Amino acid sequence: MMDMVYVGNEKLIGEVIGINGENTIIQVYEDTYGLKTGEPVETISHPMYVTLGPGIMGNIFDGIQRPLDVIENMTGAFIGRGVRPDAIDMDKKWNVKILANLGDDVSPCSVIAELPETPVVMHKVMIPPNISGTIESIVPDGEYNCRDVIAKIKTADNSIVDIKLIQEWGIRSPRPYAKREAITKPLITGQRVIDTLFPLGKGGAAAIPGGFGTGKTMTQHQLAKWSDADIIVYIGCGERGNEMTQVLEDFTGLVDPKTGQSLMNRTLLIANTSNMPVAAREASIYTGITLAEYYRDMGYHVAIMADSTSRWAEALREISGRLEEMPAEEGFPAYLPSRLSEFYERAGYVQNINGTEGSVSIIGAVSPQGGDFSEPVTQNTKRFIRCFWGLDKSLAYARHYPAINWLNSYSEYVEDLAPWYSENVDADFLNLRARAVRTLQEESALMDIVKLIGADVLPDDQRLTLSISRVIRVGFLQQNAYHAADTSVPINKQFQMLKIIFHLYDKCKLWMENDNIPLSQIETTGIFDDVIKIKYDIDNDHLEEFDKIKVKIDALMI
Incomplete structure (x- = not known):
């Protein structure tokens, strides 16, 4: 088997x-x-295995790790049959620095050499996870290709194992680690609705379900571009070819804000588009997660964008039908939940066997037919993830992006990440977050009344709730991916924005209660619109400008 x-x-x-x-x-x-x-x-x-070694980063593979640029040179724009090029360039010379010595005892995943794979990724040459022993011979520093033997290991049974720059690993077997750690650090994405309201921990798993046109792919593009992961693995599983083309063109031309280099220097793409063989689509998920685990073992934090797990589940259904297996709900195989759990459970923040720490965070898009979140893939995915970013068709059609519905979405990582937010942002951060969530929920309840009798009959305190909710929705949750200051926002600016919004809220309440100033008079000053425009007006590097806004609010009714 x-x-x-x-x-x-x-x-x-x-x-x-x-x-x-x-x-x-x-x-x-x-x-x-x-x-x-x-x-x-x-x-x-x-x-079924993948080849792990230098040359993976910046490459684009199909679902079974065949490099598409090499295939294009061999067969043209379409993949020919029986084409089996090497996964990575076996003849390219790498400038290898040897870190181990003759006679050293080595254990699984020990790092014996390193080389600059790209200008921003230092590739660690590791002993395979199933090998340990003593170094019998090792080469000096120099240039070597992937065919060269750089060391020989004598194992406990006196056999000699050749160590090269590459190793092979079965895609369906998780790579081992020493210990799974608690998730205590967030994956900072630069997207306010995620970082503030529904954060994902490094090593966690999240799902982005949404119907056609709600922005699943574009949300994942933003996460891939701006998240603080060291390595990005983007799996286009059954998606349209033009979307993968857009990823290639965008990522190749985008300057990585962390390094100033091309984003492709720390990105690898797996493209198994909808017109490629459906069977390889099923393997592409496992190929991507295995490559991610390899870089995790080097001590990197890796983020996987799987777009979309629904197309992968459809491949499972098609293969199951060919095998004449008994179908379960909506024709999916009965083992769909176990396959989903096998994938999402490979996420984690771990202590590696070689003593380093690394993580694999999984962000899986789900494409429920007709936007129905009660279908099997979405419901079974929710069993294995702790972060749910539900996309809303009405928000997307209103051009509110990211179209994450703040009433349907949730994150179970908030409590786990509370100490990090208190230490690295502000002790009041989560209190402001809770106020924002509560205000949006109050707005939802009030809108039922407004639809019946209108907003004019509401008392001023409830109308203030509606006004502040609009500021949160438009000025905080909605983000413009094409605006330089708004496409990605640091967590400290997110906190300052929330702080200003609720400073305005508290001041308005004070004026209305103590000074009997009606809300309509406050609204004529235009202060609500001014606070909404903060996201554009204040640059990400000039947070001192928030003090001026605070002074302006304080002086408003004097």
């Missing part, structure tokens, strides 16, 4: 997925048109 095989005269790549008596069922990851009875099937006696 699960062995990788070559099928037919063209040696199409496949995998054993069933054994029935003397018959073997093979899932082929390429088009099988023209395959004839009697053609040979050759096994490599080895599960």
Whole structure:
């Protein structure tokens, strides 16, 4: 079971997925048109695997780790059958610095060398997770390619193992780690609705469900561009080819705000678009998570964007139907929940075997048909994630982006991250967050009354709640991805914005209660619109400007 095989005269790549008596069922990851009875099937006696080594970063692969730029040179714009180029350039020379010495004892995942894979990623050459022993020989510093043996390890049974710059690992087997740590640090994304209201912890798992056109892909693009992860793995699983083209063009031209280099220097893309073989779509998720775990073992924090797990589940359903398995709800296989859990449970903040710390954070898009969140993929995904960013069609159609509905979404990481916010932002941050959530919920309840009898009959304190809610919605939650100051906002500015909003709220309440100033008079000053425009008017690097806004509010009714 699960062995990788070559099928037919063209040696199409496949995998054993069933054994029935003397018959073997093979899932082929390429088009099988023209395959004839009697053609040979050759096994490599080895599960489906990926090649791990320098040259992965900045590359774009299909679902089974074939580099698409190499395939284009071999077969043109469309992938030919039976094409098996090396996953990474085996002949490229790398400037390797050796960190280990002759006679050193090494354990699984020990780092013995390093090399600059890109200007921003230092690649650590590690002992494979299943090897330990003593270094019998090791090369000096110099230039080596992926075929060169850089060290020989003598194991406990006196066998000699060659260590190269590359290693192989089965995609369906999680890479081992020493210990899973508690999640205590947020993944800062620069998106206010996420960082402030529904934060994701580093090493956590989140889902972005939404119907067609609600902005799942664009939200993931923003997270990939601006999150503070060290490495980005973007998996385009069954998505449209033009979307992946946009990712390539955007990421190649975008300057990474962390490093000043191209964002592609710390990004790898896996593209299994909707017109590629459906079987490879099922493997693409596992390919991406295995590559992410490899960089996690080096001590990096990795964020995975899986777009979309619904297309992956559809591939499972199609393959299950071919196997004539008994279908469950909506035709999906009965093992859909276990497959989803296998994927999301590979997220985590861990202590690696080599003593470093790293994390894999998973952000999976879900595409429920008709935007129905009660369908099986969405409901089963909610069982295995702790952060739910539900996209709303009405918000998207109103051009409110990110279109995350603040009433349907939630994050169970808030309490876990509270000490970090208190220490790194402000002790009052979560109190302001709670006030914002409460205000938005009050607005929702009041809108039911407003729809019936209008806002004019409400008392001033309730109308103030509606006005401040509008400031939160438009001035804080809504973000302009094309505005230099608003596309990504540091967490300290997010706090200052909330602080100003509720300073205005408290001042208005004071004026109305103590000085009998009607809300209509306060509204004529235009202060609510001025606070909404803070996100554009105050640059991310000039937070001292908030003091001027505070002074302006204080002097408003004097």
